[in-house]
Amino acid sequence: MSAKRILLVIGGGIAAYKSLELIRELGRRGIGARVILTKAGTEFVTPLSVAALSGEKVYTELFSLTDETEMGHIELSRSADLVVVCPATADLMAKAVHGHANDLASTTLLATDKPVLMVPAMNVRMWQHGATxxxxxQLRADGVTVMEPDVGPMACGEFGPGRLPDVPRIVAQIEAMLRPRQKRLAGRHALVTAGPTREPLDPVRYISNHSSGKQGYSIAAALAAEGARVTLVSGPVSLPAPEGVTLVKVETAREMLKACEDALPADIFISVAAVADWRPVKAADKKLKLKGEGKSPAIELAENPDILRTISHKKKKRPALVIGFAAETHDLERHASEKLARKGCDWIVANDVSGDVMGGLENEIALITQAGIDRWPRMPKEAVSARLAEKIAEAFAGDADGLSLAAE
Structure with a gap:
C-alpha cells in the first residue's frame, strides 16, 4: 500500500472522533490521508488534531483564497486514489445523491473522478428512515460503496443499526479498494454459481431460500477484475450482471448443474449458490388447493444433484481449483471441514448464516484448506470477494502447470 493516498471527508457526528484513529491506522499501513473537515465536523474534532495525525494541511472552506490558490477544490477532489467519507452523515449522503455543491465536501464529491467509499454513522431512526x-x-446504483453500520448502543441512548463500523473493518475495506488489480488471472476461465435455486411445487409455489446472490456476483466481479474470463451461472436474483462477466440464468438445481457442465472446461470453479437440497418428485400442473379440515397435500421429495461434489469428482475437465461454500448456523468450522473432505473440493469458504448474511451486505468467513483455517474479520462482501480473488491469484501465480493451494 506504499504511496497510496485517500481523501478523507470527516462529517459532523459524534463518531467523528474515530476518524482520528482511522488516520493513524492507515498511516501505519503506509496509506496517507489528506482531509476535508466539514463545518459540522469541527464541532467534534479540531483541525489541529487532524493535521497533527495526518501530517497534512486540513481543508475546511470552499471559498478560501489561500486554499484555492494552493490547491483548488477540483484538484483536491482528484488528488488521491480513493475518497472516503467517514463518518458519512445522512445530510452528506443526501447532498451526494442530489448533486448539491454548497460546501467544500459536497463540491468535492460532485467533482471527483475517483472511487468513493461512504462509512455511515447516525441515529438508528435516521438510518432506518425511508429517505435515507x-x-x-441510489448511491450504490451510482457506483458508490456504502458500508453497513454496526448494531449496538448509541450515544443518544438508543440501540440498533447506525453505529460507525469498527476501525479495522473500515481499514480492511479501504485496503481492498486500493489494492491494485494486476490481471493475474488473465487467460484463466472461472466458473461461479450464485443465488438460490427454485424447485416448483405447482405453477405458483416453489421451494427456495433467502440467498440474494450478492456474494456470488461480487466474487464474479472480483475475478473479472483480476483478468479472468468469468462465467456466472445464477439462480433467480434481481442483480445486474457484473461488467465483463458472461451471465447464464437458471431456475432449478438440475438446470444449474447442466449449465455448469456445459461451461467446462474451467480453471476455477466456485460454488457459491445456495442450491435447494430437495425438489418435488412431480410438480403439480395446477395450483394446489387447500383441502380444509387441517389436511395438507402430500408432497414427495427427491434429492437434488450435488453440484459441488459432481464437479469436484470429474475425471475429465475437473477445474484445477474447486472452491465450495459452507453456509451453516452452528458448529461452523467442524461442519465445513467435514464438507471439504466429503465433497472432494480444494477449499471451503465457511460462513455463519444464522444472522443477516443471507441477503445482507457483509460477511465473516473462514477459509478452510488442507493447510488449515484462515479466519477473516467481518467485512463487506466486496472486500471478501477481493480478498478471495487475491488468494486464488496467489495460488496460480508463477506456475502455469501446477498450483500451490496453501491458505497463505
Missing part, C-alpha cells in the same frame, strides 16, 4: 434508505440505494 432511498439515498443509500
Amino acid at each position: 434508505q432511498r439515498n443509500i440505494a
Whole structure:
C-alpha cells in the first residue's frame, strides 16, 4: 500500500472522533490521508488534531483564497486514489445523491473522478428512515460503496443499526479498494454459481431460500477484475450482471448443474449458490388447493444433484481449483471441514448464516484448506470477494502447470 493516498471527508457526528484513529491506522499501513473537515465536523474534532495525525494541511472552506490558490477544490477532489467519507452523515449522503455543491465536501464529491467509499454513522431512526434508505440505494446504483453500520448502543441512548463500523473493518475495506488489480488471472476461465435455486411445487409455489446472490456476483466481479474470463451461472436474483462477466440464468438445481457442465472446461470453479437440497418428485400442473379440515397435500421429495461434489469428482475437465461454500448456523468450522473432505473440493469458504448474511451486505468467513483455517474479520462482501480473488491469484501465480493451494 506504499504511496497510496485517500481523501478523507470527516462529517459532523459524534463518531467523528474515530476518524482520528482511522488516520493513524492507515498511516501505519503506509496509506496517507489528506482531509476535508466539514463545518459540522469541527464541532467534534479540531483541525489541529487532524493535521497533527495526518501530517497534512486540513481543508475546511470552499471559498478560501489561500486554499484555492494552493490547491483548488477540483484538484483536491482528484488528488488521491480513493475518497472516503467517514463518518458519512445522512445530510452528506443526501447532498451526494442530489448533486448539491454548497460546501467544500459536497463540491468535492460532485467533482471527483475517483472511487468513493461512504462509512455511515447516525441515529438508528435516521438510518432506518425511508429517505435515507432511498439515498443509500441510489448511491450504490451510482457506483458508490456504502458500508453497513454496526448494531449496538448509541450515544443518544438508543440501540440498533447506525453505529460507525469498527476501525479495522473500515481499514480492511479501504485496503481492498486500493489494492491494485494486476490481471493475474488473465487467460484463466472461472466458473461461479450464485443465488438460490427454485424447485416448483405447482405453477405458483416453489421451494427456495433467502440467498440474494450478492456474494456470488461480487466474487464474479472480483475475478473479472483480476483478468479472468468469468462465467456466472445464477439462480433467480434481481442483480445486474457484473461488467465483463458472461451471465447464464437458471431456475432449478438440475438446470444449474447442466449449465455448469456445459461451461467446462474451467480453471476455477466456485460454488457459491445456495442450491435447494430437495425438489418435488412431480410438480403439480395446477395450483394446489387447500383441502380444509387441517389436511395438507402430500408432497414427495427427491434429492437434488450435488453440484459441488459432481464437479469436484470429474475425471475429465475437473477445474484445477474447486472452491465450495459452507453456509451453516452452528458448529461452523467442524461442519465445513467435514464438507471439504466429503465433497472432494480444494477449499471451503465457511460462513455463519444464522444472522443477516443471507441477503445482507457483509460477511465473516473462514477459509478452510488442507493447510488449515484462515479466519477473516467481518467485512463487506466486496472486500471478501477481493480478498478471495487475491488468494486464488496467489495460488496460480508463477506456475502455469501446477498450483500451490496453501491458505497463505
